[in-house]
Amino acid sequence: MQLVKVGLCAFGMSGKVFHAPFLKEHPGFFMLAVVERSKDESQLKYPETTIYRSVEEMLANADIELVVVNTPVQTHFEYVKKALEAGKNVIVEKPFTVDISEAEELVKLAKEKKLFLSVYQNRRFDRDYHQVQKILEEGKLGTLKEVEIRFDRFRTEPSQKEHKENPELPGSGALHDLGSHLIDQATQLFGFPEKLFADVFSMKGPEFANDYFEILCFYKNDFRVRLKSSVFSKEAHCAYILHGEKGSFLQERTDAQESELVSGAVPTYHEDWTKPLTKPDGIINYLKENSETERILTSSEPGNYMDYYQQIYEHIFFGAELPSPGAEIIQNMEIIEAALKSSTEGKVIFFK
Structure with a gap:
């Protein structure tokens, strides 16, 4: 099975509970990097993962193909935009952004870059x-x-x-x-x-x-x-x-x-x-x-939140429908x- 190399933008509750365990257990993903600004907690369970001290530093890693933006909603627009501009596909935690104008700009940018943008509606x-x-x-x-x-x-x-x-x-x-x-x-x-x-x-x-x-x-x-x-x-x-x-x-x-x-x-x-x-x-x-x-x-x-990541994997390698694309979540x-x-x-x- 081909691997998708992933960067996780934070290791708080969202990272520890909703993303890292699934990226670890799904055979098609490899959590290559995680952002921890001052701690090294991720090393206990994920010693193979590289720790970065900033999102910007992590985005400079050319090997990362998919970025999970799971930081506070007030930062979603900034980090999703930077990830797209760095050529990364993006999963962003809900809520998508703080307002519609930010969401529309990101959806437009993803389309221009020919990248996907999915909102994590688990x-x-x-x-x-x-x-x-x-x-x-x-x-x-x-x-x-x-x-x-x-x-x-x-x-x-x-x-x-x-x-x-x-x-x-x-x-x-x-x-x-x-x-x-x-x-x-x-x-x-x-x-x-x-x-x-x-x-x-x-x-x-x-x-x-x-x-x-x-x-x-x-x-x-x-x-x-x-x-x-x-x-x-x-x-x-x-x-x-x-x-x-x-x-x-x-x-x-x-x-x-x-x-x-x-x-x-x-x-x-x-x-x-x-x-x-x-x-x-x-x-x-x-x-x-x-x-x-x-x-x-x-x-x-x-139910199984793993199904979300399975759908992401199938979209990447088999062209299946993208789960909860950004353009769809704008209506919410x-x-x-x-x-x-x-x-x-x-x-x-x-x-x-």
Whole structure:
């Protein structure tokens, strides 16, 4: 198998949890370099990797073919642009950039350089999201009328991460962070809405970036999709609630890849590596063709973030479709910006 030589721009949580383990275990990638400004932590698990003290220094390495930009969102534009100008293909962590104009400039540059630019939308590979896709494909709910997608946490104390908590910094807050996932899933499942209304603010107080949002997306035929997140949610809600003309489906958020990776789990290539479910994590209640009601407990199948890197590999060597290309993710950023405008102005925002 041909190797793709990769440079990782940071070795914080994103690097340690979401990227390095998969680059290590996938036989088609070799993590050639990593940026650590003052530490040497990567050497413990990845002694074969060269440490650089700056992104610029790493980009000067001509052997690197693919760069993962996993630094704070406020630096994404700068580092993605430098990587593209250095002739590297790029994976950039979500959120893509702080605003649409930056994203559009990077997509244009990648096209001019004949390089690819993919946004790391890893929640497309969650088990619970896959289960929702499966239920929709089966069509048992009939025409959908209402959907709610939530991502709640109980984190009442602010983190120590300035780039996420400072409301003065563009791109900070839950809407750009968790909202990037929920909005991406909504557009993947249902397309782009006609209009939206949103409420975005900080439950912890105005001195912190937004930690709560609720976005009501309006689609044709009076179909509604509600996206919501709160950090004051001690008791878990169902992450996905779908209501259709023939029935309803409720799905819990049970994907544990992140927590297992944090605990030291090693992902595997083309195999399930997460712990199996101990009980059903969903329920469907619908009318069958004979008008009888069927109520079934459902269990989702394991997800695997390795599939993202497999798709990247297949794109490089076999011309397969690029996962979450930058040009596609721009539409998600349109929704983020519209949600902020709607919340500030207290009005419905229409899309052209």
